[in-house]
Amino acid sequence: MKNSSAPITKYRKDYQPSNFLISETHLTFILNEQETLVKSRLLLRRNPKADLEAKSIQFDGENLTLQSILWNGEALSADEYKVTDEGLELTKVADEFELVTVCKILPQDNSSLEGLYKSGDKFCTQCEAEGFRKITYYLDRPDVLSRFYVRIEADKSRYPLLLSNGNPVASGDMDDNRHFVEWQDPFLKPCYLFALVAGDLDLLEDQFITKSGRTVKLQLYVDKGKLDQSDFAMQSLINAMKWDEQRFNLEYDLDLYMIVAVSDFNMGAMENKGLNIFNTKYVLANPQTATDQDFEGIESVIGHEYFHNWTGNRVTCRDWFQLSLKEGLTVFRDQVFTEDMRSKAVKRIDDVKVIRSHQFAEDAGPLAHPIRPDEYIEMNNFYTVTVYNKGAEIIRMIHTLLGEQAFQRGMALYFERHDGQAVTCDDFVSAMADASDIDLSQFKHWYSQAGTPQVSINYQYHKDEGRMTLIVKQSNQHPSSKQPFLIPLKLGLVGRSGKPQSFSLEKQDNKVTETLIHITDSSQVIELYKVDESSVPSLFRDFSAPVKFDVNYTHDDLAFLFAYDENTFTRWDAGQQLMEQCIVSGNDALMSNIAEAFKQILNDSTLDNAFKARALVIPDLKTLFESHSSKGVDFLIERRRSLKDFLAKSLEQDWLKQYQSLHQLSDKSLDQDSIARRSIKNLALSYLVCASDEHAELLKQQFSQAQLMTEEISALSIAAHEQVRPAQSMLDDFYKKWHQEPLVMDKWLSVQSTIDSDNVFEVIERLKQDPVFSLKNPNKVRSLYSAFAGLNFAQFHRKDGKGYRLIADTVFELDSINAQIAANLSKQFSGAAKLDKQRQKQVAAELKKIKNKPNLSKDVFEVVSKTLE
Numbered sequence: 001m002k003n004s005s006a007p008i009t010k011y012r013k014d015y016q017p018s019n020f021l022i023s024e025t026h027l028t029f030i031l032n033e034q035e036t037l038v039k040s041r042l043l044l045r046r047n048p049k050a051d052l053e054a055k056s057i058q059f060d061g062e063n064l065t066l067q068s069i070l071w072n073g074e075a076l077s078a079d080e081y082k083v084t085d086e087g088l089e090l091t092k093v094a095d096e097f098e099l100v101t102v103c104k105i106l107p108q109d110n111s112s113l114e115g116l117y118k119s120g121d122k123f124c125t126q127c128e129a130e131g132f133r134k135i136t137y138y139l140d141r142p143d144v145l146s147r148f149y150v151r152i153e154a155d156k157s158r159y160p161l162l163l164s165n166g167n168p169v170a171s172g173d174m175d176d177n178r179h180f181v182e183w184q185d186p187f188l189k190p191c192y193l194f195a196l197v198a199g200d201l202d203l204l205e206d207q208f209i210t211k212s213g214r215t216v217k218l219q220l221y222v223d224k225g226k227l228d229q230s231d232f233a234m235q236s237l238i239n240a241m242k243w244d245e246q247r248f249n250l251e252y253d254l255d256l257y258m259i260v261a262v263s264d265f266n267m268g269a270m271e272n273k274g275l276n277i278f279n280t281k282y283v284l285a286n287p288q289t290a291t292d293q294d295f296e297g298i299e300s301v302i303g304h305e306y307f308h309n310w311t312g313n314r315v316t317c318r319d320w321f322q323l324s325l326k327e328g329l330t331v332f333r334d335q336v337f338t339e340d341m342r343s344k345a346v347k348r349i350d351d352v353k354v355i356r357s358h359q360f361a362e363d364a365g366p367l368a369h370p371i372r373p374d375e376y377i378e379m380n381n382f383y384t385v386t387v388y389n390k391g392a393e394i395i396r397m398i399h400t401l402l403g404e405q406a407f408q409r410g411m412a413l414y415f416e417r418h419d420g421q422a423v424t425c426d427d428f429v430s431a432m433a434d435a436s437d438i439d440l441s442q443f444k445h446w447y448s449q450a451g452t453p454q455v456s457i458n459y460q461y462h463k464d465e466g467r468m469t470l471i472v473k474q475s476n477q478h479p480s481s482k483q484p485f486l487i488p489l490k491l492g493l494v495g496r497s498g499k500p501q502s503f504s505l506e507k508q509d510n511k512v513t514e515t516l517i518h519i520t521d522s523s524q525v526i527e528l529y530k531v532d533e534s535s536v537p538s539l540f541r542d543f544s545a546p547v548k549f550d551v552n553y554t555h556d557d558l559a560f561l562f563a564y565d566e567n568t569f570t571r572w573d574a575g576q577q578l579m580e581q582c583i584v585s586g587n588d589a590l591m592s593n594i595a596e597a598f599k600q601i602l603n604d605s606t607l608d609n610a611f612k613a614r615a616l617v618i619p620d621l622k623t624l625f626e627s628h629s630s631k632g633v634d635f636l637i638e639r640r641r642s643l644k645d646f647l648a649k650s651l652e653q654d655w656l657k658q659y660q661s662l663h664q665l666s667d668k669s670l671d672q673d674s675i676a677r678r679s680i681k682n683l684a685l686s687y688l689v690c691a692s693d694e695h696a697e698l699l700k701q702q703f704s705q706a707q708l709m710t711e712e713i714s715a716l717s718i719a720a721h722e723q724v725r726p727a728q729s730m731l732d733d734f735y736k737k738w739h740q741e742p743l744v745m746d747k748w749l750s751v752q753s754t755i756d757s758d759n760v761f762e763v764i765e766r767l768k769q770d771p772v773f774s775l776k777n778p779n780k781v782r783s784l785y786s787a788f789a790g791l792n793f794a795q796f797h798r799k800d801g802k803g804y805r806l807i808a809d810t811v812f813e814l815d816s817i818n819a820q821i822a823a824n825l826s827k828q829f830s831g832a833a834k835l836d837k838q839r840q841k842q843v844a845a846e847l848k849k850i851k852n853k854p855n856l857s858k859d860v861f862e863v864v865s866k867t868l869e
């Protein structure tokens with residue numbers, strides 16, 4: 001982008017089909033250390049469904065040096081094409097023609113990690129969303145589907161492996177110790193799904209037999225020496241393939257599935273057809289290097305990328321405004337995969353936490369957008385928790401409204417209609433509506449309106465009539481949200497005995513213990529009949545809609561639900577609400593009630609440990625601040641601290657008992673029970689150490705004897721965060737032991753950057769200079785700086801503005817290295833409007849400095865200017 005021209009906003013309403021299509025794409029890559037040549041031969045034809053009179057074509061291209069160009073084999077005159085900063089304009093066209101270009105690119109200097117670049121000593125690519133234009137001139141848009149033929153040439157010793165999409169069809173030696181491999185992908189695909197890898201890697205191989213009996217070869221490529229961290233990812237892939245056949249009736253469609261792990265990667269992973277490229281974080285793991293949570297993350301991302309093969313690749317997006325078509329749906333699929341592989345109820349709680357702490361904040365801030373955005377400057381800025389996670393909630397609501405069977409009919413119809421096409425969110429919803437008898441027209445507001453609906457519910461029990469009335473009101477602050485939403489409300493009643501209380505919806509109906517109500521109006525009354533005893537309504541069970549809700553519950557109601565609700569989500573949520581009220585009200589008496597409830601749950605041996613480990617966690621500051629910013633940063637920090645202290649000290653003996661009874665370092669199993677035991681045990685340890693330094697001895701022991709990373713890092717991070725004396729020597733020991741494992745060092749960095757201590761700034765400055773750190777590596781930036789801004793609430797929001805300055809300076813420095821990561825980091829300021837005036841001023845001053853940077857990327861420009869508005 002030229003700094004002279006203002007960045008251009010693109011609008012969804014401006015969509016036009018491409019005037020030309022690309023029947024065949026033939027690419028030859030001549031890879032070298034100094035420069036890479038990309039020869040492209042495109043067979044173009046007019047799009048019968050677009051402007052048949054079009055007299056020119058605009059090809060996208062960035063940072064390319066055009067070496068030669070041929071039109072149907074002949075040279076073009078200077079007035080027949082024009083090279084600009086954004087691409088190549090061709091003013092000579094025909095109904096069908098061939099265009100050959102040769103471009104020079106410099107992958108070794110490409111620190112944006114988009115297009116073709118080098119990670120360590122291998123070449124790799126990342127093309128979504130608009131990275132292919134950094135490889136060659138092309139129609140870089142998802143609705144142009146082409147057949148790809150790829151030839152890769154490189155030095156044979158350095159790059160024995162040359163990979164691309166589809167199947168290898170030829171290979172051979174060349175002069176000068178070089179060789180080539182040719183690949184063909186039988187499926188039409190948009191260029192964002194193109195991939196290339198060249199390097200020298202270790203290989204783990206396996207196979208999968210599909211339900212129709214085809215054998216698929218599975219290949220997992222990792223850096224040399226990392227095979228001992230590869231088994232779990234392979235097993236996850238096999239599980240994902242099996243699960244998608246069983247639950248969605250979807251089978252893999254090529255003979256080969258490859259995954260390559262690279263350490264320099266902007267996101268989690270990428271679903272390139274037949275050749276996924278992954279961040280090492282989501283591949284490499286063994287119990288010594290990775291935590292229980294890391295394993296779950298790997299399983300879900302491996303699943304996610306695999307599931308994209310149908311929801312994303314076979315059916316793709318018409319334009320990038322439709323991103324949630326594939327991402328919301330695929331996140332939903334990966335969430336359900338994890339629910340089926342692990343615990344459904346617990347996974348739901350974990351997913352809701354992400355919505356409440358991150359997505360609600362995004363929806364309430366300057367970067368709020370509908371799951372299907374209407375405009376963007378830089379598409380990379382829209383790979384958001386709204387498009388992904390709220391998008392998944394929207395799909396989940398469709399699933400809730402239709403039920404599993406009708407939902408699966410809708411999926412089948414969607415594929416029947418659209419296999420091989422690039423389509424829109426509307427197409428998806430139509431398939432779902434047509435396959436069921438549910439009218440989804442009002443439901444579609446979820447696609448076009450931003451902001452989080454606020455639902456207020458007032459319940460009242462009329463004893464003499466055995467009737468419960470719920471008055472439900474919905475509202476939404478966001479200016480785009482003028483129409484009421486269709487909100488599925490799943491509810492039940494908990495009777496005074498703690499047992500489910502049945503009810504009926506009409507006076508004559510049979511009784512049920514749970515129901516799904518469609519909230520459609522801004523104000524609506526629900527009557528429940530035949531309610532025999534005074535009961536407490538349990539509302540939004542399983543978090544049936546991504547809304548904020550408040551109910552006229554008393555503290556006793558909440559404590560009651562926390563003790564008895566049969567629905568795991570609402571039970572957990574009641575505890576969270578109780579703690580939230582205790583924190584924001586300043587009501588100290590409530591602390592004892594909470595401690596009492598904690599004690600009961602802690603000592604209830606019938607309860608799942610995984611549930612306990614979530615129920616006994618105090619809501620984090622980000623979540624608290626999101627709903628209660630008016631209380632002020634300092635008040636919330638202080639109140640949360642005293643609640644934690646109180647729960648730690650008043651239950652000290654219970655925590656200790658819990659810790660001692662569950663502490664079995666010999667248990668190295670990764671099954672659900674063992675994971676759950678470790679999580680409640682380590683939570684107990686953190687309360688214990690908070691209660692008294694005396695328990696630091698337990699920490700040291702656990703740390704030095706640990707055989708699992710979960711045990712080791714839990715002890716380390718508790719020591720560091722509770723700031724007990726042995727912390728520094730533990731950090732040093734950990735470094736000595738692990739400094740050669742980059743993924744483990746990521747943990748070491750973030751443990752330190754999230755310590756709530758005044759000297760964290762010196763620590764971060766020192767860590768920035770450490771050889772394990774590099775600003776060029778996104779995992780490192782996330783571990784040190786995003787962790788600081790996102791998780792070290794107190795220090796990031798320091799009164800003196802030091803926290804804001806640290807992040808702003810980093811964004812500034814990072815902008816010229818990797819704009820995408822810089823823009824991501826700059827989103828940490830998007831909550832500024834909720835801060836007090838003094839802090840707002842400090843943030844604004846930092847943002848203005850960034851905005852004035854010469855040659856500021858459009859990525860950061862978009863975030864910063866919207867935040868300043």
Ligand code: ARG
Binds near residue numbers: 129267269271383
């Ligand atoms: N499609 C990838 C995934 O969700 C992520 C691509 C992200 N791209 C980006 N430019 N941020 O699996």
Ligand code: ZN
Binds near residue numbers: 326327330
């Ligand atoms: Zn995805």
